[in-house]
Amino acid sequence: MRFAVGEYAFLFLLVPFLALVYWSARRRTVARLRKLADPRLGDWLARHVSDRKAILKAAFVFAAVVFIVAALMQPQVGGRSTLVKREGIxxxxxxxxxxxxxxxxxxxxxxxxxxxxxxxxxxxxxxxxxxxxxxxxxxxxxxxxxxxxxxxxxxxxxxxxxxxxxxxxxxxxxxxxxxxxxxxxxxxxxxxxxxxxxxxxxxxxxxxxxxxxxxxxxxxxxxxxxxxxxxxxxxxxxxxxxxxxxxxxxxxxxxxxxxxxxxxxxxxxxxxxxxxxxxxxxxxxxxxxxxxxxxKQEFESSLYTQYDEKFAWLLWPAFVFLLFASFVDERRGSRWLGVRS
Structure with a gap:
């Protein structure tokens, strides 16, 4: 397998960056709620919102990003070489x-x-x-x-x-x-x-x-x-x-x-x-x-290699992960994919 646009590999750095931003934002939100909100609201959130499911939902989104970046790099397999001749006067x-x-x-x-x-x-x-x-x-x-x-x-x-x-x-x-x-x-x-x-x-x-x-x-x-x-x-x-x-x-x-x-x-x-x-x-x-x-004379000949594009193979998993993320219920007590809290 080869990647036609390998320079997009740097976009994989978005995953840890987004994870860090998400985790920092979540911690600031929780701290702000505890500081400013009614204590009873904090107790209600603790009883009804699952951290594990929130993290699972974010993980699905990050996994989708990984596959989307890989698809942008245009993975290719195989390779059929064809001799292309240019003729004219x-x-x-x-x-x-x-x-x-x-x-x-x-x-x-x-x-x-x-x-x-x-x-x-x-x-x-x-x-x-x-x-x-x-x-x-x-x-x-x-x-x-x-x-x-x-x-x-x-x-x-x-x-x-x-x-x-x-x-x-x-x-x-x-x-x-x-x-x-x-x-x-x-x-x-x-x-x-x-x-x-x-x-x-x-x-x-x-x-x-x-x-x-x-x-x-x-x-x-x-x-x-x-x-x-x-x-x-x-x-x-x-x-x-x-x-x-x-x-x-x-x-x-x-x-x-x-x-x-x-x-x-x-x-x-x-x-x-x-x-x-x-x-x-x-x-x-x-x-x-x-x-x-x-x-007609032959001006030049060039060897052209045609590859099979496989980016769709990576877009489907990305779609599935995003679909999973949309179904994750962050409320406590619900069960999804065996995760319960």
Whole structure:
């Protein structure tokens, strides 16, 4: 037998403590009655109240406390060991947080919609590991690979275009970082993928090399295009969140941010992934179906031992002792369980 909550053993100290409190209180009560009450009352109590039965009643209560404490410690017997395996894939989310993602051709904005879609996708995952990269002109690892989905969603919710030190949309470095993080472990090919969410306006030169490296490593890129090909102005805000106007070029013309769909489709095709356009009615449901087709890998195995709980065995005696205590008649001359006084 073992106890799952052995730290409750200190509660057994309650028994002698309660016994001491009970005995002291009883002695003080008797002394007070003898001092203050009519002598005839003391004589009546002596004739009609049995000390032996009062002590027996208290003993039943203390015995019940012992069994209740033992039950709180959760006694367990037996033990059946089961090997539990956790399987899944590695998903690295690369989220564009450049200023162009503040455009509102998709409500509430391109960035907010991407965050909401990813959070909803994470809710549907079971056992897969996820990581988060945010990028604009530079890339940062926001959340390393984890199965703690609450933490991943927290990091996703926290990303903002205001926190990026270099603006622009450099997809290449983001994919290079994703490739590095996915290949530095022991995850087998076919169990890894990148999910890229962007409007596709890449202004860097590293993209082709990153795509080739991902293709060689057999890491598909599922690309989610966010925005419209007709274009949308990029709003600008002050520190308080109030809109100041739209981003303008050096010549004073309002800059229109357009979805570069052809570039994004090439990324997905060359890596064996898939492309969806959120504005055109696409959704991450397709991504969920794509994930199901990938080969699951075993992340970890743990030996889980299940015991039979036996606390009820101790609660029944506690109940019986309390029941006995309720039936003890402290009056002299009565008989109960062979005790007479």
């Amino acid at each position: 590695d998903l690295m989310f690369a989220l564009d947080v450049s200023k162009s993602m503040e455009a509102k051709d998709i409500r509430p904005s391109r960035l907010k919609r991407a965050q909401l879609e990813l959070q909803a996708l994470i809710e549907e995952l079971h056992g897969d590991r996820v990581g988060v990269i945010s990028f604009a002109g530079v890339s940062f690892l926001q959340c390393p690979m984890t199965t703690d989905y609450a933490a991943a969603k927290m990091f996703l919710k926290a990303v903002s275009s205001d926190e990026m030190p270099v603006q622009g949309t450099a997809i290449g470095p983001a994919l290079t970082l994703a490739h590095k993080l996915l290949t530095e472990g022991e995850t087998p090919s076919g169990s890894r993928m990148v999910v890229l969410l962007t409007d596709g306006e890449d202004h860097g030169e590293e993209l082709d090399k990153a795509v080739a490296a991902l293709s060689e490593a057999r890491i598909p890129v599922f690309v989610v295009g966010i925005g419209s090909m007709s274009g949308e102005p990029i709003p600008e805000y002050d520190k308080g969140g109030a809109m100041l106007g739209y981003h303008k070029a050096k010549d004073g013309q309002t800059v229109m941010s357009r979805l570069d769909e052809s570039r994004l489709k090439r990324i997905s095709e060359k890596t064996g992934g898939r492309y969806v356009n959120l504005q055109a009615g696409g959704s991450l449901t397709e991504l969920h179906d794509f994930v199901k087709k990938l080969q």
